[in-house]
Amino acid sequence: MTDTVEALDAGRARACSAAVDGGGLGLGPRCLLTAFTLLTALATHQLLVMGGHTDRHWAWTIQSRPTVAFLGAAYAAGFLLSVLGLRQRSWAHVRVAVSTVTAFTVLTLAATVLHAHRLHLTAGDPLARSAAWIWSAVYVVVPFVGLAVIVRQRTGTGSGAVRSPLPARLRWVLVAQGLVLAATGAALFAGGATVHHGTGPMTEFWPWALAPLGAQVLGAWLVALGVGAALVVRERDLAHLRVPAVAYTAFGVFQWAVLLRHRDEVDPGAPATWAYAALLTVVVATGGYGWWTVHRRT
DSSP: OHHHHHHHHHHHHHHHHHHHTTSBOOHHHHHHHHHHHHHHHHHHHHHHTSGGGHHHHSSSOOOOHHHHHHHHHHHHHHHHHHHHHHTOSBGGGTHHHHHHHHHHHHHHHHHHHHTGGGSOTTOSSHHHHHHHHHHHHHHHHHHHHHHHHHHHHHHHSOOOOOSSBOOHHHHHHHHHHHHHHHHHHHHHHHHHHHOOSSOOGGGGGSSSOOOHHHHHHHHHHHHHHHHHHHHHHHHOBGGGOHHHHHHHHHHHHHHHHHHHHTGGGSOTTSHHHHHHHHHHHHHHHHHHHHHHHHHHHO
8 A cells, every 4th residue: 555655646746747847748749759860860870871972872962071971960969869858758858859950850841942953853763862752751741740749839838937047157158159050050041042053152151162952951950059059048947958958069079070070171271160160169068068067956
């Protein structure tokens, strides 16, 4: 009897915790995060393992090796974000992650529609053609599913009380970084939208040359990170931010590895290279500090 009472008390405690956190992690968010996990794992493999053959194993041909590596590293960070999200028990702990990835997919859908002529949709190689059609299907379906999940969770649960406030110093650093990331990403995205062949003016402030579709997808990742930073600031509660903090740190570390790996393909003395390296350093430092703060205070 005592064991039964204790089990009931534990169940009530978990229910109360889920209510405070804005509801449990339901079937919709869990299925979406599972899809994110599988798709980002596939993209990471195709770019980092098979990236030398994007003419066959990717939706479009990418000539720039740093671009291939950047995208592979970004999807690797997205994979980590999704896996960690699946380990959470409440929507409040994953809403920043789901919203960030959904923002990326919405922007990538726009880039896909605009540059559909660059995809291997009619390629003679069945592998290349399959990759292009899978890409198209994913970025037509996933953005709308993500938006539906976010709207449903937003209307179905409350935001909950703030249990461990985000430090003011970290909040303002994230605001500044979010603005820089979003502005840089928006410039890349807009630059890629105005050029349909070759490279364009957006490469003047980026460490390596970018083709239009690649520039837009890179820009989509940076804008999504800016959106994520804004959501973290809005969230205000460290108890909900472990997953974003880890993924943000990983993104910076992975992109630093890309920059070092392909250092021979960028101009080391160019202001754009120094600015990009500085931004990645700040991202790693901020994410690491946020991760440590979350661990210490929650």
